Amino acid sequence: MFTIYVYVLDTLADWELGHVISELNSGRFFKKDAPLVSLKTVSYSEAPIHTMGGLTIVPDCLIDDMIVSKTSVLLLPGADTWNDPKHAAIIKKAGELLSFGALVCAICGATAALADFGLFDQRPHTSNGPGFLDMICPGYKGQEFYINKPSVSDNNLITASCTGTLLWAKQIIEHLGVFASNTLESWYEYFTTGNSEQFFALMQSLPSGEEK
Template identity: 75%
Template sequence: MLKTVSYSKEPIHTMGGLTVVPDCLIDDIAIKETSVLLLPGADTWSDPKHGAIIKKASELLSLGATVGAICGATVALANFGLLDNRRHTSNGQGFLEMFSPAYKGQDLYVDKPSVADNNLITANPTGALLWAKQIIEHLGVFQANTLEFWYEYFSTGKAESFFALMQTVAPNNEK
């Protein structure tokens, strides 16, 4: 079940122009190994009001649950020390140091669009599609060949990739 979450039930107006009304509050997040928390990019992650959700992310990672963060959300993880012991990426070499004086994970920084390590999946903004692929893979949503065709289609737009994808998801009883 997918739920949007925030520190209040007030509508959120995103950088991309969407209005999101949260389904629940941070305290309502189930702390289970099967939980997944995805932190979207924004330029407001240094605001102390986000501390509660990052604390929840820390609890989830400690339990073995999955946390994904893209773009500016990686700053909040860096501020909380959650990137100090896992391979990760962000918006380029030096970005996390610029916005997070507490950041100590430089040796684990990987200069790639998206990086998955120990239930943490991070990405820079150009890695959104790869980030989605790694999340889908981690969740086991598709079989491996279906996921590869899915990624190939959405990264290239080639019709043959679409038809290959459709072949992997067609019901077995179709002739």
């Protein structure tokens, strides 16, 4: 079973997580032999957080409760509050997970937090455009590994810009292996283009021929 830890913090950018958590939680397009997936929200305290969209989230667990395992996955969303020192603990945990071979996925402002901690110094990655990390991360030294694409997958590290949410979700789902390859391609093309032919291809790719 994969345990997906979703880090929640004030001003969390709701939309950046939408595609990936809805598919992983619902399992509606999973293949028949997909591994089990459990989602948990995690934070630095038990206090509720308030997202940028005005939602209130009560964390399921604390950072100290996280299990470091190859079947652990950490999702780090964008937010306006990543420069608060209280988030240092989750960045340290991200480093532990990466070293252990577990999947860490960061988007938008979360990429800056990882970059400032030195986790991009020797790994391909992306963020909110060339120069963004240089501008806001004094500790950033990974310029030669920066790739100017919406989302970049490098083994167990997947990073994305604020405009790369859908591709980021696709790469995470692909890494976990919970969709059949043709289902994933049709899913991505449908949500990218809105083409109804891709919707029918998506439905036909499922084991039963229809959405679960």
